[in-house]
Amino acid sequence: MPLSRFFILLAALVLPFGTVQGLTWDESVNGDLSDDGAAPTLLGTLSLGSNLISGTMGSLGGTGPLDADVWNFTVDSGYYLTGINLVGYSSTNTGNQSFMAIANGGSIDMSDPSLHLSNALWGYAQDGFGNTYNDLLGLLDAGPEFGGIGFDGPLPAGNYTFWIQEGSDQIGYSIDFVTSPTTPVPEPGGLVLLGVAGLWLLRRRR
Template sequence: MSYQSLVTMLAVLVLPFGTAKALNWNEMINGELSNVGNAPTFILFTEGSNLIEGTMGSLGGVGPLDADVWTFTIAAGYYLTGISLASYSAPTSGLDSFMAIDDATTINMSDPSQHLSNGLWTEELDGFGNTYTDLMAILDAGPMFGGTGFDGPIGPGDYTFWVQEGSEQIEYCINFVVTPVPEPGSALLLGLAGMLMLRRRR
């Protein structure tokens, strides 16, 4: 492999996953996400950031609660390595938002023990006022309502994700990060490429 090829490969790998990435689903543009566990909206996920933007809960606590449910596939050779909030309008009442994930093309919304994992989240802000809540870490830490749980990144397969707020209408944008599985020896190759770049700079 030439020096130029190594530099090009490294440049691609270090680009932020969210760079110039359009929303995969925006309820204002693409329509309402399903609120039925047995018939979730299918959203195509690709490598890098996959952004889902919508609303959940109910306006002023009046009317039926709006759940958002979607299904996606992690292709062979990839992992789901991150789920995090890109934006979130926290409820004024202090109620937490609920999420659940299941390793199927549907999700049972009446029996949390059948979920892969589930949990509650609240808004967290970094020093610049940006939302950064790591939803993957919350789910990975263990199911809050009796699901089976999981350990580490989520491998290839079909999954369904459900978000719900208890009363108020919440606006959110969630980022799902899909990462290719490193090929054997790729870590060594990247290390050698990095050393080569350092030597060229001196």
């Protein structure tokens, strides 16, 4: 087989499975996230894999105005939201109790939890706060704790609004929203086998 045909086949096999840069929002770089449920920060469509949101919420020492963080995102057609993982956390208060909620659509009602898709407290008692990769989607899946629609994850394609709130301390956080395709892609080993099979078929046709 000519070398050029080999590289064309190799490119056809590899390109669809290339890595995609995930969506990120860092309040220290991109600006403060909205604290208004009716007008959340629009993050756009989540990328395949990890999408990291980082910021601060609450109030220093429990005094002063409370800072909620609210953002809106879309899970594209053909994908599921398969993870909401706490990957970073900093606080001076070990007894904190934070609140999170998720709703369908472009806003979230911050006065009526019964209208949420799900909601839950999150803190040391619930998820070992301070450890990495805490399963926040699992907490929401097990809810809603304060009334709401409820769901059985993972979440399908659609538009969602997410709200986090802390009332007793100022908290720095990083949360990873993970999307996966509804149809699993082959593992790297499977791609190698697919490439070998393709080359074998080409040789058989010569």
